[in-house]
Amino acid sequence: MKSVLIVDDEADMALAIQESLKRFGFKPTVYNNPVDALNELNLSDFSLVITDMKMPGMNGIEFLHEIRKKGIFVPVIVITGYGTVENAVDAMKLGATDYIMKPFSFESLKRVIDRILPSEESDVVAESQVMKNLMAVIREVAKSDITVLLSGESGTGKEVIAKVIHKNSLRADKPFVAINCAAISENLLEAELFGHEKGAFTGAIDKRIGKFELADKGTLLLDEVSEMAFPLQAKFLRAIQEREVDRVGGRSPIPVDVRIIATTNKDLLSEVKKGRFREDLYYRLNVFPIKLPPLRERREDIIPLAEFFIRKLSQKMGKTFKMSGDFESYLLKNAWEGNVRELENLIYRTIVLSAETLLPPVEGVGVQGQEAGGQNEAAGRMKDMERDLIVNTLRETGGNRTRTAQLLGVSVRTIRNKIKEYDISGEETKR
Numbered sequence: 113m114k115s116v117l118i119v120d121d122e123a124d125m126a127l128a129i130q131e132s133l134k135r136f137g138f139k140p141t142v143y144n145n146p147v148d149a150l151n152e153l154n155l156s157d158f159s160l161v162i163t164d165m166k167m168p169g170m171n172g173i174e175f176l177h178e179i180r181k182k183g184i185f186v187p188v189i190v191i192t193g194y195g196t197v198e199n200a201v202d203a204m205k206l207g208a209t210d211y212i213m214k215p216f217s218f219e220s221l222k223r224v225i226d227r228i229l230p231s232e233e234s235d236v237v238a239e240s241q242v243m244k245n246l247m248a249v250i251r252e253v254a255k256s257d258i259t260v261l262l263s264g265e266s267g268t269g270k271e272v273i274a275k276v277i278h279k280n281s282l283r284a285d286k287p288f289v290a291i292n293c294a295a296i297s298e299n300l301l302e303a304e305l306f307g308h309e310k311g312a313f314t315g316a317i318d319k320r321i322g323k324f325e326l327a328d329k330g331t332l333l334l335d336e337v338s339e340m341a342f343p344l345q346a347k348f349l350r351a352i353q354e355r356e357v358d359r360v361g362g363r364s365p366i367p368v369d370v371r372i373i374a375t376t377n378k379d380l381l382s383e384v385k386k387g388r389f390r391e392d393l394y395y396r397l398n399v400f401p402i403k404l405p406p407l408r409e410r411r412e413d414i415i416p417l418a419e420f421f422i423r424k425l426s427q428k429m430g431k432t433f434k435m436s437g438d439f440e441s442y443l444l445k446n447a448w449e450g451n452v453r454e455l456e457n458l459i460y461r462t463i464v465l466s467a468e469t470l471l472p473p474v475e476g477v478g479v480q481g482q483e484a485g486g487q488n489e490a491a492g493r494m495k496d497m498e499r500d501l502i503v504n505t506l507r508e509t510g511g512n513r514t515r516t517a518q519l520l521g522v523s524v525r526t527i528r529n530k531i532k533e534y535d536i537s538g539e540e541t542k543r
Contacts, residue, residue, distance in 0.1 A: 114137075114138050114139065114159040114160065114229065115138070115139045115140075115141065115157060115158045115159055115160075116133055116138045116139065116140045116141070116158060116159065116160045116161070116162060116225075117140075117141050117143065117149065117153065117155065117158045117160070117161045117162070118130055118133075118140055118141065118142045118143070118162050118163075119142075119143050119144075119145075119146050119149050119161065119162070119163040119164065119167075119172075119175065120142075120144065120162075120163070120164040120167070120191070121144050121145065121164065121167040121168060122144075122164065123144055125164070126142045126144060127142065128218075129142075129162065129218070129221070130142050132218035132221070132222075136218075136222050136225075138225075141153075141158070145167075145169070146163065146167060146169070146170045146172075146174075146175040146178075147169060147170055149175075150175070150178055150179075155179055155182070155184050155186055156184050156186060156241050156244060158186055159186070159187075159229060160186065160187050160188075160189065160225065160228065160229060161179065161186055161187070161188045161189070162188075162189045162191065162221075163175050163176070163188060163189070163190055163191065164190075164191045165190055165191060165192040165193070165199055165200065165203070166193065171199075172190045172191075172192075172199075172203060173190075173199060173202055173203050173206060176188050176190070176203055176206050176207065176208055177206055180206065180207050183245075184244075185207075185244065185245045185248035185249070186244065186248070187209040187210075187228045187229070187248065187251065188203075188207070188208045188209055189208070189209060189210050189211065189212060189221075189224060189225070189228070190203045190208045190210075190211040190212075191211070191212055191213075191214060191216075192211055192212075192213055192214070193213070193214045200213075209228050209251065210224050210227065210228060212224055227280075228251065236269070236272060236273070236276055237413050237416045237417045237420050238413070239412050239413050239416045240410040240411070240412035240413045241412075242405055242409065242410050243405070243410050243413060246402070246404070246405075247276075249402070250273060250276060250277060250280070250402065251280055253277065253400055253402070254276070254277045254278075254279075254280030254281045255280070255281065255282070257281075257282075257283075257371050258399055258400045259352075259371070259372045259373070259374075259396070259397060259399040259400065260274075260277060260372075260373045260374070260399070260400050260401075260402060261373075261374050261375075261376070261380070261397045261398045261399070261400070261401045261402070262274060262373065262374070262375045262376075262402050262403075262404060263375070263376050263377070263378075263379075263380070263401065263402070263403045263404070264375075264377065264403055264404030264405070264406070265377055265404075265406050265451055266377045266450070266451065266453070266509075266515070267407075267450045267451030267452055267453030267454055267519070268404040268405070268406060268407070268451045268452060269404060269451075269452050269453075270335070270375040270377075270404060271290065271333065271335060271375065273402070273404060274290075274331075274333045274373045274375065275288060277331070277373060278330070278331040278371075278373075281331065281371065283329065283330050283331055283371060286328075286329040286330030286331070287326060287327050287328070287329070287330035287331070288327075288330055288331050288333070289323050289326045289327035289330065289331070289332050289333065290332075290333040290335055291304055291305065291323045291332075291333070291334060291335065292335040292336060292510055293334055293335060293336050293337055293338075293339045293340045294335070294336040294339035294510045295510035295511060295542065298341035298343070298344060301340065301341070301344060302344055302347070302360060303320060303322070303360050304322060304323055305322050305323050305324060305344075305348065305351075305357075306322040306324060306347070306351070306357045306358060306359055306360060307319075307320050307321045307322030307324075307325055307357070307359040307360070307362075308320050308322075308359055308360035308361050308362075309359055309360070309361035309362050310361075319359075322357060322359065324351060324357045324368045324370060325357065325366060325368060327368075327370045328368050328369055328370060329369050329370075330370065330371070331370065331371045331372075331373060332370045332371070332372055332373070333373045333374075333375070334372065334373070334374040334375070335375050336375060336376060336377065336510075337374040337375065337376055337380075337397065338376045338377075338378040338380055338383055338388075338389060342388065342389070342390070345389065345390045345393050346390065346393075348393065349390065349392060349393045349396060351368070352372055352396060353396070355367060355368060355369065356368060372397065374397045380394050380397075380398065381394065406448070406451055407448040407451045407452055407454075407455065408447060408448055411444070414443050414444060414448070414455065415435075415440060415443065415444070417452060417455055417456075418435065418440075418443055418455060418459055419435075421455070421456050421459040421460070422434070422435065422459060422463070422471075425459065425460060425463050431469055432469060433463055433466070433469050433470075433471055434469065434470055434471065435470075435471050436470050436471055436472055436473070438472065438473040439462075439471045439472065439473055441473075442473055443455070450518065450519045453505075453508060453519060454519050457501065457505060457519055457520055460497070460501050461501060461520065464497045464498055464501065495534075498530075498534075499530075499534045499536070501520070502516070502520070502527065502530055502531070502534070502536065503536055503540050503541060505519055505520060506531075506536070506540075506541035507540075507541050507542065511538065511541045511542075513527050513528065513531075
C-alpha cells in the first residue's frame with residue numbers, strides 16, 4: 113500500500129483528501145503544519161507528498177524547498193487556488209512533480225497521482241532511498257524525448273525501467289519495441305532493425321518491417337547494445353542521426369520518429385577504448401546515463417521485492433504464500449550476484465517446490481527439485497511451472513545455458529537435460 117503525506121492547514125480539506133485516498137487504496141497521513149511534518153517525519157518513507165500552496169508560517173514552495181534540501185526526491189503535488197498559478201509554476205521549477213487547482217474533484221486528483229506513480233503498477237519496487245531517488249529522476253527524464261543509456265549488472269531490471277520511462281512519456285500510447293542485440297546474429301540483427309524487401313537475400317521470401325519502423329512515434333529499446341557488431345553500429349548511428357532507415361534491399365530511405373533507450377551491462381566507454389564500440393555512437397547514446405544499482409546496494413528492497421513476487425505467483429496459483437522467518441533470513445544474507453532476476457527465480461522455484469503455503473528455508477531448492485508426491489495433477493502443475501521457469505530464464509539470458517544455470521542455481525548439465533526432457537525449442541527462448 114502506497115503511503116501519502118498530506119500537508120494542509122485547512123483541517124476539513126485535509127480530512128476530505130485523506131478519506132478519498134483511503135478509498136483509492138492509499139495509506140494517507142495528515143499534518144496541518146509543514147514545520148511539524150519536517151521535524152517529526154522521515155519524508156523518505158512516503159511514496160508521495162500532497163501539499164497546499166498557501167499555509168501560515170511556511171508555504172508550499174518553502175516546504176518543497178526544505179524537502180529537496182534534505183536530499184529527498186519523493187514526488188510532490190502542490191494544491192493551488194485560482195490566481196496563484198504562477199506560484200505553482202515556480203514550484204514546478206523547484207522540483208514539484210505536478211500541481212492541481214482548486215476547486216478539484218478527487219477523481220481528478222487520483223488521475224494526477226496515477227500519472228506520477230505508474231511505477232507502482234510495474235515491477236519496480238523502490239523502498240530504499242537510492243531507488244526512490246532514482247525513480248524520481250526517471251519520472252523527470254521520461255517527460256522529455258532525451259536518449260537514455262541504462263547501465264547496470266545483469267538482472268538489475270534495465271528493461272523494466274525502460275518500460276517505466278516509456279509509460280511515463282508523451283509516447284506512452286505509442287509502440288514500445290524491444291530488441292536484444294546479444295541474442296541475434298549480425299546479419300539477422302540488421303534485417304530485424306531495418307527490415308528488408310522481398311528477395312533482398314536468400315530466404316527473404318516476403319517484405320519485413322524492421323523494429324525501427326514498428327516503433328515509429330514510440331520507443332525503441334536496444335537491449336545489451338554493447339553486443340551490436342561493429343560494422344552494424346555505423347548504419348545504426350546514421351539511422352538515429354538522420355531519423356530515417358534503409359531497408360535491406362530497399363531503394364529509398366524511410367523516415368522514422370523514435371525515442372531511443374539503450375541498455376548495457378558493460379562499461380561502454382571501456383569498450384570504446386578497446387575498439388569494440390564506436391565512439392561517436394557512444395556519445396549519441398550516452399545523452400542521459402542512468403546506472404541501476406545492484407541488489408546488494410539496495411538491500412532494503414530485498415524483502416519488499418520478495419513479497420511482490422510472492423503476491424504475483426500467489427495470484428497465478430490461487431493460493432496465498434507467505435515467507436517463514438528462516439526464509440527471510442536467507443534472503444537477507446544472500447549476495448544476490450544475479451540481482452533482482454535471481455531473486456525472482458528463487459521465489460518462483462521455491463513456490464513451485466513447496467508443499468506448504470508458508471515458504472520454508474531454501475537450502476537444497478534446485479530446478480531438479482524433490483519428488484512431488486501427492487496427486488498427479490499437482491505434480492503436472494509443478495512440471496509446467498518448472499518448464500516455464502527454464503524457458504523464461506533462457507529467454508532473459510538470450511539462450512545462454514551457462515548463465516541460465518547460474519541464475520537457477522543448478523549445473524549446465526541439469527539445464528541441458530531439462531531442455532531435452534521438456535522438449536524446449538530454440539524458438540521458445542527467443543525474446
